[in-house]
Amino acid sequence: MTNTPTLARGGGDTSAPRRRRGSRRPGRGSGLPPWALPYLLLVPGIVVIAGLLLYPMIQMFVMSFQKINLRVIRGVAEPEWVGLDNYTQLFGNDIFWSSLRNTLVFAAVTVSLTLALGTAVGVLLHRLGRGMSTFVIVGIMCAWAVPPVAQGTIWRWLFDAEAGIINWALNLLPDGLSTLLFGRADWTGEPWLNDAWSVYLVLVLTVVWASFPFVAVSVLAGLKGIPAELYEAARVDGSTAWRTFRKITFPLLKPVFAVLTILSIIWDFKVFSQLYVLLNGPTNRDAFNLSLFSFAEAFKAPPKMGTGAAIAVVLTVILLLVTAVYTRQMVKQEDLT
Amino acid sequence: MTPLARKRFTRIALNSAGVLVFLFAIFPVYWMVSTSFKANDQIFTTDFIPFPTHFTFEHVSQVLTEGVAGNSIWVYMRNSAVVALGTVLVGSLFALLAATAVARFRFKGRTSFLITLLVVQMIPCEALLIPLFLNVRRLGLYDQLLGLIVIQVGLTLPFGIWMLRTFVAAVPKSLEEAAWIDGASRFTTFWKVLFPLVAPGLVATSIFSFITAWNDLIFALVLMKDTAGYTMPVALQFFFGQRGTDWGAIMATSTLMTLPVIAFFLVVQRRMVSGLVAGAVKG
Numbered sequence: 001m002t003n004t005p006t007l008a009r010g011g012g013d014t015s016a017p018r019r020r021r022g023s024r025r026p027g028r029g030s031g032l033p034p035w036a037l038p039y040l041l042l043v044p045g046i047v048v049i050a051g052l053l054l055y056p057m058i059q060m061f062v063m064s065f066q067k068i069n070l071r072v073i074r075g076v077a078e079p080e081w082v083g084l085d086n087y088t089q090l091f092g093n094d095i096f097w098s099s100l101r102n103t104l105v106f107a108a109v110t111v112s113l114t115l116a117l118g119t120a121v122g123v124l125l126h127r128l129g130r131g132m133s134t135f136v137i138v139g140i141m142c143a144w145a146v147p148p149v150a151q152g153t154i155w156r157w158l159f160d161a162e163a164g165i166i167n168w169a170l171n172l173l174p175d176g177l178s179t180l181l182f183g184r185a186d187w188t189g190e191p192w193l194n195d196a197w198s199v200y201l202v203l204v205l206t207v208v209w210a211s212f213p214f215v216a217v218s219v220l221a222g223l224k225g226i227p228a229e230l231y232e233a234a235r236v237d238g239s240t241a242w243r244t245f246r247k248i249t250f251p252l253l254k255p256v257f258a259v260l261t262i263l264s265i266i267w268d269f270k271v272f273s274q275l276y277v278l279l280n281g282p283t284n285r286d287a288f289n290l291s292l293f294s295f296a297e298a299f300k301a302p303p304k305m306g307t308g309a310a311i312a313v314v315l316t317v318i319l320l321l322v323t324a325v326y327t328r329q330m331v332k333q334e335d336l337t
Numbered sequence: 338m339t340p341l342a343r344k345r346f347t348r349i350a351l352n353s354a355g356v357l358v359f360l361f362a363i364f365p366v367y368w369m370v371s372t373s374f375k376a377n378d379q380i381f382t383t384d385f386i387p388f389p390t391h392f393t394f395e396h397v398s399q400v401l402t403e404g405v406a407g408n409s410i411w412v413y414m415r416n417s418a419v420v421a422l423g424t425v426l427v428g429s430l431f432a433l434l435a436a437t438a439v440a441r442f443r444f445k446g447r448t449s450f451l452i453t454l455l456v457v458q459m460i461p462c463e464a465l466l467i468p469l470f471l472n473v474r475r476l477g478l479y480d481q482l483l484g485l486i487v488i489q490v491g492l493t494l495p496f497g498i499w500m501l502r503t504f505v506a507a508v509p510k511s512l513e514e515a516a517w518i519d520g521a522s523r524f525t526t527f528w529k530v531l532f533p534l535v536a537p538g539l540v541a542t543s544i545f546s547f548i549t550a551w552n553d554l555i556f557a558l559v560l561m562k563d564t565a566g567y568t569m570p571v572a573l574q575f576f577f578g579q580r581g582t583d584w585g586a587i588m589a590t591s592t593l594m595t596l597p598v599i600a601f602f603l604v605v606q607r608r609m610v611s612g613l614v615a616g617a618v619k620g
Contacts, residue, residue, distance in 0.1 A: 037523075038442035042450065045435030045498060052469070052491025053457045059468035073471065121358050124351065132355050138603065139359035142366045145602035147552040149570040150591040154365045157372065157584055163381050165368065188383060213362065270461040273554040273570065280577050291463040298467050299559055305467050312464035323459050331452060 057316070064313045068305035079306075086310040095285050096311070098196075099293040103315070106200055106289060107268045113208045114264055115257070118215020123245070125216060126223040140213035148210070152277025155206040159192040166192070196287040199278055206274050211267065215260050222256040223249065262326040269319050290315040366595070373397060373589035380585050396585035400593070406564045406575040410590060413572040416482060417551055417594075420568060423486035424493060424550040425543045431490070432497035432542055437531070439498070440505035454495045462492050463555055470559050480562040488556050493546040500545065504538025505531070544601050551598065569594045 032040075063079070064086055071077035090096045121140070125133045146154065159166050167187040170178065175185040192198045226249070234244045250257070272291045279287055282296035290311055298308025372380055373396050375389040400410045439447055469488055478484030508531055516526045554570040561567055573594070576587045 035444065038438040038444045038447075041434040041438035044431040045438075045494060046450075048431060048491050048494050049453065049457060052488065053460060053465065053495070054453075056465045056468035056472065057460055059472075060464060063468060068471075073474070075475070124354055124358065127351055128355050129352075132352055136355045136359045140362040141602050142599055143362040145548075145599040146366060146595050147548075147570065147598055149552065149554050149573055150369070150595045153573065153587050153591045154369045157588065158365060158368065160582075160584070163383060163584070165385065168383060168385050209362070209365065266459060266461070270463050272463055273552070276554060277574070281574070291461070294463065295466065295555065298470075305471070309467050312461075312467065315461055316464045319461055320456075320459055327455055327459065330455065 060309050060312055060316075063306055063309035066306045066309075068303075068309075070303055073303060073305070082306065086306045090307060090310050090314075095288060095293060098286060099288040099290050099311075100314075102196070102200065102287065103269060103289040103291075103318075106203065106271070107265060110204050110207050110211075110268045110271075111261065111264045113204065114211045114215055114268075115260060117208060118212040118260070119219050119257075121212060121216035122219025122223065123249070125220045137217065140216060143209055144211070144213035146210060148273035149277055151206050151210050152274040155202055155209075155274075156193065156278055159202050161189050161191040161193075164192075193278055193280075194284075196284065199275075199284070199287045202278060203271070203275055206278070207268060207271060211264065215264070218256055218260055219253065222253045226252050258326055258329055262323050262330070265322055265326075266319065269322075270315065366599075369588050369595070370592050372584060373592045375585065377585060396583075396589040397593075400586050400589050405572055405586075405590075406567065408565055408567075408572075410569075410572070410593060412565060413567050413569045414593065416566060417568040417570075419482050420485045420489060420553075420557075421547045421550040423482070424489040425547050427486065428490045428493050428497055428546045429539055429543045431494055432501050433535070433539060435494075435498045436501035436505045437527070440502045441510070454499050457495045458499070466555060466559065469556070473560055479560060480566060482561075482566060484560050485553075485557060485568075486550075488560070489546070489550040489553065493549050497542045497546055501535070501538055501542045504535050504541075507538075508534045541605050544605050548598055548601065551594075 065081060065083060066079040067082045067085075068079050069077075072079045121136075125136060128136065158164055161167065167190050170182075170187040170190075173181075173185075178185045178187075192202055230248050230252075231244065234248055239247070270291045271289065272295070275287070275289060275292055276282070279292070282288070282292055282300060285296075288296065294308045294311035294315065297311060298305045371388050374392050374394070375386065376391045376393045376395065379386045379389060379391065402409060404410050404412070438444075439451060473479050473484045473488070476484075478487065512534070513526050513530050516530045517523075521529070552570065553568070557568040557571045558574075561571065564572075569590070573587065573590055576583060576590065
């Protein structure tokens with residue numbers, strides 16, 4: 001914390017602004033017309049975004065119609081144009097369909113759970129006393145701050161077959177109840193990370209655990225902006241808690257929910273690090289999602305970067321379609337002009 | 338129930354729910370930290386040992402001296418820090434310039450630029466992995482931390498600009514105009530008036546970029562070949578499968594990797610949130 005601002009300030013000092021002072025004082029009679037200043041300020045940003053995001057996106061699209069093997073990567077051969085081959089092969093591949101299903105189901109479940117739990121906790125934080133609310137916020141901040149890779153290792157350890165705490169806790173349940181609920185009483189050695197479905201169970205838990213705090217704190221920030229009189233009036237009218245939420249909180253916080261939904265969708269569609277750690281690399285093909293599948297196709301020997309790019313194109317198209325509605329809404333809400 | 342009893346009951350119920358949420362959030366983090374200070378016989382057991390009774394630095398010192406994949410953890414920490422700080426330095430400068438442009442000026446193409454910013458954030462960065470990998474190879478930046486920095490700047494910049502522009506816009510224009518009338522140059526106005534007022538926003542944006550770069554696994558995984566250039570998230574993968582899984586060492590490393598981020602989060606928590614949802618809750 002201590003050195004970041006200093007360094008950032010140092011960074012701000014070194015190059016561009018000082019150069020601007022030396023060479024051209026815009027609007028002060030030097031050569032530069034005032035209208036050019038904003039464009040000048042935008043140059044580095046535009047170069048970076050165009051060169052590192054937009055151009056690679058076009059490349060990715062082009063590459064999805066090419067065959068790119070090791071010789072091409074080494075630079076000794078030109079990529080071969082194969083038309084729609086990558087896509088037809090992909091659509092005939094079972095792993096693609098299971099990855100697609102995993103991606104979609106996982107995103108749907110995780111986004112809804114995250115938003116539901118996050119909103120509930122946000123409302124709770126709003127109703128708690130000051131001290132208690134700070135206490136809970138500090139707790140959930142810690143979960144939110146854990147890097148995705150560490151999230152993966154932590155939950156992998158919690159669900160470890162031999163010495164994991166989850167299996168210990170499940171063994172604590174009364175045998176009768178455990179049998180009734182799960183059809184078994186002994187959980188010792190249960191290998192949670194072997195089957196695709198239980199991997200995703202752990203993954204959902206991991207991601208919901210790490211992302212509900214952001215939703216909660218954002219909802220809390222939104223709630224603080226709602227005038228207390230509205231709730232006062234609702235209480236006087238004898239409105240139930242659920243009705244108050246539906247009629248006052250939700251409509252007023254709609255913009256916040258729109259942003260939270262779109263961000264959660266973006267994050268959960270392409271979850272990579274946590275799954276990579278839980279699966280111990282691209283090993284269990286049944287448990288792939290589209291990100292991991294694309295990665296495995298492109299970087300596991302033999303590298304098939306064309307196919308990898310085709311998967312990435314599918315992922316991007318789905319994501320853009322899903323978020324298009326929200327993006328339009330956001331563009332409308334923001335007064336961009 | 339009398340109204341008073343009812344009120345007390347509600348209070349107790351709410352506070353218990355708060356404690357439950359706190360425990361759910363904190364327990365995995367606590368378990369990571371406590372495992373890294375437990376002796377092996379307390380780790381590999383089917384019993385529940387709530388906290389290390391034989392407190393040991395064995396795992397921490399092991400990862401700091403022996404490390405993994407032939408290097409001490411310090412090497413990986415340093416690499417991660419170099420990438421993250423490099424990203425912050427370059428990224429926040431670029432973001433500040435662009436944010437000032439869009440928040441302070443009305444010019445042709447401004448709306449298209451803002452919409453582009455929004456749309457590029459929808460592109461999954463994992464999807465850009467393949468073309469970026471090939472470009473980095475072609476540019477000769479493969480297996481160099483500089484290549485990672487360049488990519489992280491690209492990935493964090495759109496959001497950085499988006500977040501920072503609300504901070505710039507929040508500074509009243511009249512302050513700058515006052516300085517302007519007093520005869521300050523544009524640069525002095527920027528440096529002496531706008532910059533100090535935007536500094537808190539810059540800190541929040543910087544920390545966001547720092548964390549993104551610090552956390553990245555996928556790009557570091559494919560762009561760094563030599564083990565001496567690995568970052569923490571990549572190095573962590575090498576603990577798995579080395580003669581069984583050494584959970585003490587893994588948790589110690591995870592803790593070392595997580596603590597700086599938690600510290601950052603607790604410091605800028607409020608500003609982070611206001612920046613992230615900025616626009617949606619502005620009023």
